[in-house]
Amino acid sequence: DGGITQSPKYLFRKEGQNVTLSCEQNLNHDAMYWYRQDPGQGLRLIYYSQIVNDFQKGDIAEGYSVSREKKESFPLTVTSAQKNPTAFYLCATRRGGALQETQYFGPGTRLLVL
């Protein structure tokens, strides 16, 4: 089965705790992205990676960190510096090509603060 998996589906964070959200893909896509969605709003880009061992900050990177050690994996860590982490987090991948370039989204992780 080809696709994008995110885990866990729900995640609870205590004050001051770092938590890591997993994103794995077997689509062989080079680019991977992390978005945050707040209720009733669009998606905002946190970090993205165009290639292994390289990543760039998006529009709202503060309080988050990522790594890209393997093509298939792009984990996102929500650090204690992120003061308002409650949101729906979506991972996406993109296939290359000049004519068709769309992003495919994983099922998402809902993060709640205890």
Place this chain on the structure above:
Amino acid sequence: ELKVEQNPLFLSMQEGKNYTIYCNYSTTSDRLYWYRQDPGKSLESLFVLLSNGAVKQEGRLMASLDTKARLSTLHITAAVHDLSATYFCAVSGLAGGTSYGKLTFGQGTILTVHP
């Protein structure tokens, strides 16, 4: 900074009626995307529009792109209840630019189709 605005943000339609969702963006771009999101779910890709004048249709949905006006439309024909969802447009930076591959999303349009 690229900004993307959709309107309306809320749309309540009767079954069988037609309507259009508008997506305006602030700077030059060469790709525009439409996505659908059902409540509590992820995003599903609907259309990719790659050039000025591009038009794509799938079932009761038709999307178009006018890059000169920086405007895309999503037209709904003879709406049915199954089309109830939130619809997002997203714009990509220009190829070769530093923002290439990044998407900037609109706020979303919540569509409700009722009998």
